[in-house]
Structures are given as structure tokens and as C-alpha cells.
Amino acid sequence: MPTRDQGATTTAAAEVASLREEVEQLKQAVTSHADVDQAIGVICAVGRLTPDQAWEVLVEVSQHTNTKVRSVADRLVEWTCDGSLPPEIDVALKASMARQSPCGEPG
Template sequence: MDEQLHRYAPTHERARKLVAATRELAARHQQLAIRHQQVLTAYRARLHAGARPAVRTPPPAPETADTEREALLREIQQLREAMTSRPVIDQARGILMVHAQCGPQAAWNILVEVSQRTNTKLRRIAEMIVTAHLEDHWPPGPGSIAEQVQACVARTTAADREPRGPER
């Protein structure tokens, strides 16, 4: 029996040390949580009293600030363009869905494929599709975009008609 206890003694001692270390960490964590709550309460009191926060961040370096500002302005411009072009793109998708009798994802894929094949912005392709639908003809100029749209629609509808494997 003593041999069995002696065999597990190192493991038991290590477990005891782990329990003691865990208790120490829990006590330290509780102290930190109390201190955090005190700091948070003091900070809120200062804010309600109208005082400025004690922690101040240094102003960024001028060249960093300019770079960040320019990046933010570019992002704002891109988001504005996306907001204005989104309805036109959705209208073009709807027109393609009706014309090609396909789903929204297939219509999106058609727009993307035409955009990539003609190296034209997707927004511009969508505008041309909506204009062509409203005016009942494609705008004058090279017919490559009109031909690409028709070819992509034909490929999409042909792919949709291909027999698929047995449905499960």
C-alpha cells in the first residue's frame, strides 16, 4: 500500500501546487477586477462632472495624419459611389433575371463576367443594361458589350438547361 501511495506522491504534490497557484491567480484576478471597477467608476464620475478624461492620446504625426485622412476620404468616396450605383446594379440584375429566366446569383455572375471580359466597370455595364431596357435598344457605339451580355446570357441559360446528375 505504501508503494502505491509513494508512486502517486509526485503527482499529488504537483496537483497541490497547481491548486495553490490557481487560488493565487483567482485572488489576484479579484483584486484587479475591484481596481478596474474603481477606475471605471471614477472615470464615469469625471465624465458626468464635465471633466476631460485623464488619459490623453498624443496627436498623430502630421504625415501620418495626412495619410490616414486621405485614406479615409478615399474610403468615403468609394462608399458613396457604391451607394449610388447599387440600385442600378440591382435593376440590371432584375432585368437579367427576367430576360434570362435565371436566379439572382446567375444574374450577378453574368454582370461580373461581362465586366471582366470587356474590362468595363460593373456599374457601367449595369447602367447600359438598364438604359437598353428602358430605351429598347443598346446605346450607339461598339456592340461588344451588347454581344457579350447576350453571349453570357446564352451560356448561363444553356448551363441551366443541361441535365444534372440524379437528384437525391
């Protein structure tokens, strides 16, 4: 039969493990948020859109390509360096920016 101290140690160890996992998840969330913010900036600049419109573009591209928002954001940020986008993201991006643009055309 475990002693009271052994039970407390086991509980504390489980709590520490849980807190470490939560910290890792929070670190990932902060990184993801930064990537998404940068992608919104890219869309704002390229499409001459507001941040709210750029967010809508990002979400639409994600939905139309069946790709997570974070993955689309990562590709858009990389696009500023390497100049290439996967074809499905490129097509969805142009179409979505055109829908958000007051003139019907991306920037």
C-alpha cells in the first residue's frame, strides 16, 4: 500500500508533467500567432487590404485549400523570401484577395 508521501509525490510529478505540456502548447501558440500576424501583414501589403480583410483572406485560403491556417500563414511568410507558393494556395489567394478588394482585383 502506497504511503501518503508516495501518493503526494506521484500527484506532484503528474502535475509537473501536465504543466510542462501546457507550457509547450503555449509556446507553440505564441509562435503560431506571430506567423499568422506576419502573414496578415503580407496580405495587407500585397492586396492593399485592411488587417480584417487580410484575416478573411487567410481563413478563406485555408478553407478552400483544406490547409490549416497556420500552414497557409507559414507558406505566405516563406513566399516573401523564396517567391513561390503552392499552386492551390496561389489560386485561392488571388481569388480571395479579389473578392476582398473594393475594385475586385488584388493590389
